[in-house]
Amino acid sequence: MARSRILLFATIMVCLILGCVEGLARLTYFIIYKQGYDANRMHAVVRRNNYGISDEFVAWWDEEIIHPYLGYVIDFKDAKRNNDSYGFLTSKSPVIKREPGKLNVLILGGSVAQSMRLCLEAAFSRACREPPNVVSLGMAGYKQPQQLMALSYFLSLGAEYDLVVNLDGFNEIALPFTDNCKVGINPFFPRNWNLRIGRQPSKAILAKIGEVRYLRDLKEQSLERVKSNPFRWSACYGLAKMEEFKRLDREITLNSVKLLLLEQKESKTFEETGPLSNYQDPQQVYRDSAALWARCSELMDEAARANGTEYYHFLQPNQYVKGSKVLTWEERQKAYLEMYDYSKSAIAGYPMLIEQGKRLVEKHISFVDATMAFAQEKQTVYVDVCCHYNDLGKELLARFMLDRITQNPRLRKFFKDAPTTTTATQP
Numbered sequence: 034m035a036r037s038r039i040l041l042f043a044t045i046m047v048c049l050i051l052g053c054v055e056g057l058a059r060l061t062y063f064i065i066y067k068q069g070y071d072a073n074r075m076h077a078v079v080r081r082n083n084y085g086i087s088d089e090f091v092a093w094w095d096e097e098i099i100h101p102y103l104g105y106v107i108d109f110k111d112a113k114r115n116n117d118s119y120g121f122l123t124s125k126s127p128v129i130k131r132e133p134g135k136l137n138v139l140i141l142g143g144s145v146a147q148s149m150r151l152c153l154e155a156a157f158s159r160a161c162r163e164p165p166n167v168v169s170l171g172m173a174g175y176k177q178p179q180q181l182m183a184l185s186y187f188l189s190l191g192a193e194y195d196l197v198v199n200l201d202g203f204n205e206i207a208l209p210f211t212d213n214c215k216v217g218i219n220p221f222f223p224r225n226w227n228l229r230i231g232r233q234p235s236k237a238i239l240a241k242i243g244e245v246r247y248l249r250d251l252k253e254q255s256l257e258r259v260k261s262n263p264f265r266w267s268a269c270y271g272l273a274k275m276e277e278f279k280r281l282d283r284e285i286t287l288n289s290v291k292l293l294l295l296e297q298k299e300s301k302t303f304e305e306t307g308p309l310s311n312y313q314d315p316q317q318v319y320r321d322s323a324a325l326w327a328r329c330s331e332l333m334d335e336a337a338r339a340n341g342t343e344y345y346h347f348l349q350p351n352q353y354v355k356g357s358k359v360l361t362w363e364e365r366q367k368a369y370l371e372m373y374d375y376s377k378s379a380i381a382g383y384p385m386l387i388e389q390g391k392r393l394v395e396k397h398i399s400f401v402d403a404t405m406a407f408a409q410e411k412q413t414v415y416v417d418v419c420c421h422y423n424d425l426g427k428e429l430l431a432r433f434m435l436d437r438i439t440q441n442p443r444l445r446k447f448f449k450d451a452p453t454t455t456t457a458t459q460p
Contacts, residue, residue, distance in 0.1 A: 058268035066275070067363055070268040076259050079278055099230065102186050104179050104223030106172070119187075122147060123169040124154070131193045136165040136447040139187075139194045141180040143204040145349050145420055146171025149427050153198075156431040160439055160448050168194075174224045176204035177329040184333055194342045196444060198434070199333060202348040203420040205326040206382030207375040210318040215374075216296040219307030220318055221325060227296065227305035235299060241292040245285055252281045316381065323385035327393055334398045343444055346400045347434055348390055350407050350426075352415045353379040358407040360415070368415035375419055399441075406433040 062070040097105045098120070106120025119127050129137055138157055140146055150169040157165045170183050180199055209220030218227055228238070255277060264270040312318050330346045337344035350357060352369055353376055360369055370376055383404070393400035406429060407414050414426030422430065439448045 055268060058272055062268045062272055062275075065272075070271045072259060072265040072271060075271055075275065076256065079256055079275075097229075103182050104175070104226070105229060121170045121172065122150060125166050125168045127168050127170060127187045128190050128192045129166050129168060129194075130191075131195065132166075134163045134447070136161050136163075136444070137193060137195045138165055138167045139184070139192075139197045140167065140169045140171055140200065141175075141183060141197065142171045142200040142349070143175045144171070144173035145203065145422070146200040147173055148421060149200065149431065152424075152427040152431045153434070156435050160435055162447060162449055165447070168192075171200070174204065174208070175201075176208050176224070177201065177326050178221065179223065181329040181333055181336075184336055188336060188340060194337075194340070195447070196438070197333065197337050197342055197344045198438070199330065199344070199346045200349055200434070201346075202326070202383070202386050203351055203375075203379060206319060206322055206386055207378040209322045210315050210378055211374045214312055214315075214318055216293065217301055217306055217309070219309055220312075220322060222307050226307075227299075227301055230304060235295075238292065238295050238299065241288060241295055245288045245292065248281055248285045248288065252278060252285070255281070315378075319378065319382040319385055323382060323389045326386065327389040330393055330398060330400065331396065343441060344399060345434075345438055346390075346393065346398065347403045348386055348401070349420065350404050350422075350430065351379055351383060351420050354383050354387075354404045356408070357404050358410060358414070361411070361413045363413045364415050368413075368418055370418040373418050379420075401434075401437050403430065403433055406430055 059070050096107050098108045100106045109115055117126055140153055154167045157167050208224050212224040213220045334344045387402055390400050390402050414422050416423050
């Protein structure tokens with residue numbers, strides 16, 4: 034009897050201790066991640082950010098292929114999808130024809146435009162009288178003149194658009210110097226061009242790419258195991274897994290930087306580098322990049338006008354624009370790092386983009402500086418140290434963009450009753 038009582042007491046004490054440990058783990062998880070622990074939510078968060086700024090550097094190696102005019106597109110390893118989408122993440126074929134009452138929209142830009150795809154499609158669907166045709170050609174890493182080339186290419190194939198929306202800016206000012214000039218590539222060539230077309234990368238570069246791919250695979254496999262692990266209910270398990278994901282992110286980032294350094298040391302052919310200017314000052318790269326960005330926008334506007342199409346150009350918000358948002362604690366911890374190379378470029382180059390944008394407005398181009406779109410938002414919208422937004426940020430920006438576009442009298446026939454007031458004047 035006494036032995037049974039001792040065993041019962043020991044069992045109760047063990048349960049109490051485990052309960053306290055689990056309770057402390059849940060409290061710790063909440064303090065660190067600002068939300069209660071739930072395995073499904075954790076999986077969704079990590080999945081959504083799985084190929085963010087930490088490991089996107091060599092993601093192209095798995096799926097992106099060279100395109101003769103646009104630099105690169107995606108090979109989905111599916112013949113029908115490749116043919117229907119032309120290698121883009123779009124639910125509508127890029128070569129569409131006008132239909133009475135239907136708005137044909139083309140969205141262009143880099144990874145921010147790509148990530149906004151579903152949100153913008155939904156926003157246009159809510160605003161239009163008839164279900165619109167929204168073609169989304171945003172592509173991670175795209176920068177001008179790739180948007181200009183994409184517009185010209187699909188117009189040449191017979192596409193008919195009523196509205197062209199270009200959402201860009203960050204890639205145009207950050208990538209020319211950081212991804213290209215620093216490794217001896219023409220700043221206006223597609224990113225990673227030398228690795229995309231290299232006949233035979235060196236063994237050192239191939240090995241480093243292999244390391245990053247291996248780490249990405251480990252991260253992917255570890256994330257998938259969360260779904261079936263019998264301890265997934267426990268916040269202790271969740272804390273351990275999140276630390277594992279952070280460690281893998283750090284290793285991926287470190288190896289990506291090493292890959293960049295290897296690229297800098299490699300000798301390159303003219304095919305890889307293109308014509309090079311002897312840039313001595315990064316500021317000149319930023320000035321030339323901003324000027325090219327503006328010229329491409331002018332040319333896109335001209336192409337749109339020639340085809341009876343409305344053109345809107347939005348400069349995307351970015352956390353490194355001074356005064357553009359009061360950052361939350363979470364954003365300061367996870368989404369702000371001034372010493373990061375891309376961040377330095379954004380800090381130096383965004384004022385140049387803003388000035389070039391003013392000149393576009395003077396030329397009667399529908400340019401909208403959206404850098405202050407989050408100025409009044411008190412919640413978290415930025416998810417990484419680069420430029421990307423969470424669902425709230427995407428929804429806010431989509432609303433900001435539609436508010437401007439629906440005021441255009443030449444497009445009013447496509448939209449439901451537009452608001453009688455707006456927060457900004459139509460450019």
